[in-house]
Amino acid sequence: MRKLITIFILVLILGQLSYGQKRKTPKDIKEAITxxxxxxxxSLKNIIVETKDSYLFQLCYPWKGDYRIIYDWTSSKNKRSVLRKYLINRGISNNKHQQSIILIAFKKSLIGVNVNEIEIIEPFKKIENNWANEDLVRYTTDTIRGVYIPKDLEDCFRRINEFWADSTKTEIKSWTEDEFTGRTHIGFGRWMRNNWQLWGGSRLSKYFNEKGVSHPDDMTGIILDSYHRHLNGKEIALEKQIEYYQIYWKVNSAPSKDIYPKGSRKLEFDMVILYTLNENNMPGCVHIQSNSKSNKVWIYDFHFGWKQLTKDELYKLKSTAYEIREKALIKIFNKE
Structure with missing residues (x-):
């Protein structure tokens, strides 16, 4: 019996060692090629050989391809990656560049060309050096990563007008504002967030920050809503839009302990009910206590305050249609 157990343990250890060796990242480009x-x-090797160097990264995850191993080697999530550190030490920290360099080197080996690491790395290193210089002035410069950065909302309109043909703009005008934002927030909106550096910081993000808007999604929403209004000759109402997003974050933030009802200390909130104020279309959000051990549950609303409901009353509130939730809350809080 002991002999069988010993054999089992040895097999398990050898299996783990084998797995660890298989998953271990290469130490350098030469080992990566091997x-x-x-x-x-x-078939993938043939595709790599036929693909232009500048497009090789698109064969990999998470860009356009499914090939994942190079991403696993170079991802910032892989804290133990020796290969990633190897490339960073040579001035390459961008993941897309890291994957490109590895694939270009591999392609050269496939076609029997000498793999000169310095020659492969140098163009990418120059790009990243330029980026580093851009980053020093990213909040004032008009161009980052080769893309013009609008300076304000009006400048955004000018740039978007240049992107889209008149026929596209005519079609957009026929959509409702919500339709336009819904259709463009993910695709074109993502392009704006990434290329106008709303995440990383730019003169455009600074413009919004100074107006009290800090989240890139909110900036995108304002740009898109405003552009649709601009196309249709409607009032932009920028201050009102900004107020909406500022209120949004306030109402959606769970109540802090310093404003808990007297005598309540250990309240937990992980459920909400959303609604819209009818008078001004501002957002509303009811935060619901999730750790009640009795028939009573606390709810908190930025606009109305605190209220303790029975679970039956809470169920009735949760069952209320979105359009009449404000009316139900007014009744609950005796604000009529």
Whole structure:
């Protein structure tokens, strides 16, 4: 019996060692090439050979391709990646560049060309050096990563007008504001957030920050809503839009302990009911206590305050249609 247990343990250890060796990241580009020779299928190797160097990264995850191993080697999530550190030490910290360099080197090995690491790395290193210089002035410069950055809302309109043909703008005008924002927030909106550096910081994000708007999604929403109004000759109402997003974050923030009802200390909130104020279309949000051990549950609303409900009353509130939730809350809080 002991012999069987010993054999089982040895098999388990050897299996773990084998798995660890298989998953260990290469230490440098040369070792990465050796690993890819084994890991890549013949069909993928042919695709790599036929693909232009500038498009090779698109074969990999998370860009446009499904091939994942190089991403696993270079991802910032892989804290133990020796290969990633190897490339960073040579001035390459951008993941897309790291994957490109590895694939360009691998492609050269496939076609029998000498792999000169310095020659492959140098163009990407120059790009990242330029980026580093841009980052020093990113809040004032008009161009980052080769993309013009609008300076304000009116400048955004001018740039968007240049992007879209008149026929597209005519079609957009026929949509409602909500339709336009809904259709563009993910696609074109993502392009704006990434290329106008609303996440990383730019003169446009600074413009919004100074007006009290800090989240890139909110900036995008304001740009899109305003552009649709601009196209249709409607009032932009920028201050009102800004107020909406400021209220949004206030109402959606769970209540802090310093404003808990007297005598209540350990309240937890992880459920909400959303609604809209009828008078001004501002957002509303009811935060619901989730750790009640009795038939009574606390609710908190930025606009109305605190109220303790029975679970039956809470169920009735949760069942109320979105359009009449404010009316139900007015009744609950005796604000009529």
């Amino acid at each position: 690993r890819l020779q084994t890991d890549c299928s013949d």
